[in-house]
Amino acid sequence: MINCIILAGSEGSQPGNINNKAFIELKGKPMITYVIDALRASSSVNKIAVVGDKSQLRGLGEQVDTIIDHNGSMLDNIKAGVTHFREDQMLLISTCDIPLLTGEAVEDFVKKALETGADICYPIINRTTCELVYPESKRTYATLKEGQFTGGNLFMLNPAVLDRCMHIAEQMISYRKSPAKMSRVLGLPFLIKLATGRLTIGEVEKRATRLLNIQAKAIISDYAEIGNDVDKPEHIQTIQKYMQKNTGYI
Numbered sequence: 001m002i003n004c005i006i007l008a009g010s011e012g013s014q015p016g017n018i019n020n021k022a023f024i025e026l027k028g029k030p031m032i033t034y035v036i037d038a039l040r041a042s043s044s045v046n047k048i049a050v051v052g053d054k055s056q057l058r059g060l061g062e063q064v065d066t067i068i069d070h071n072g073s074m075l076d077n078i079k080a081g082v083t084h085f086r087e088d089q090m091l092l093i094s095t096c097d098i099p100l101l102t103g104e105a106v107e108d109f110v111k112k113a114l115e116t117g118a119d120i121c122y123p124i125i126n127r128t129t130c131e132l133v134y135p136e137s138k139r140t141y142a143t144l145k146e147g148q149f150t151g152g153n154l155f156m157l158n159p160a161v162l163d164r165c166m167h168i169a170e171q172m173i174s175y176r177k178s179p180a181k182m183s184r185v186l187g188l189p190f191l192i193k194l195a196t197g198r199l200t201i202g203e204v205e206k207r208a209t210r211l212l213n214i215q216a217k218a219i220i221s222d223y224a225e226i227g228n229d230v231d232k233p234e235h236i237q238t239i240q241k242y243m244q245k246n247t248g249y250i
Contacts, residue, residue, distance in 0.1 A: 005081035034099035041103025105223035119214035123152030152226035
């Protein structure tokens with residue numbers, strides 16, 4: 001079994017006049033509660049810690065094992081959570097905004113990730129899979145040689161390699177809106193192949209492995225709920241529709 005951290009930092013005003021998207025209500029329950037329930041339903045997950053503003057999160061009470069008080073950037077919160085579990089060999093990290101997540105989806109990702117032996121594993125979901133299960137959801141897809149994929153909101157990390165990754169991760173976030181600066185990190189040939197859909201999953205893995213000085217692997221998931229996060233008000237409406245159709249969400 002592995003431990004898990006949920007990132008639930010405050011992100012400013014959210015729909016419903018709340019300060020933290022973790023507490024957006026869906027069918028009368030805070031969104032983060034559905035994520036916790038899915039993690040608890042997986043036999044792969046042991047302890048669950050939530051990282052964020054403790055004054056906002058203390059209401060979770062006994063639903064989680066630990067609340068880690070931190071309210072910086074996403075990377076700051078990841079570092080705070082990983083530091084808490086720094087002796088672990090692998091750690092599962094989740095966002096708080098994937099309320100359709102299921103224990104089965106968690107189980108599948110953890111199993112596949114551990115089998116790779118990689119230091120970091122990130123799920124990707126094929127567009128066909130997403131649109132078959134959630135046809136009304138609008139996601140952003142990257143075109144690779146193997147197809148169109150969207151990223152998931154879980155990942156597995158070896159805590160021992162975090163310090164090696166932080167500098168590059170900070171650069172990627174800082175440069176994400178500047179193609180010129182991003183090309184300095186990823187390389188122009190890489191970006192050109194990505195833009196033209198000629199890049200393979202294996203090439204992305206190799207580039208990430210070289211940049212981060214760790215072993216990185218992409219995990220193709222058949223569970224669209226891993227990538228169905230809440231970023232916009234319209235996402236809330238769409239997810240509520242799917243919850244209404246599925247009597248499992250009470």
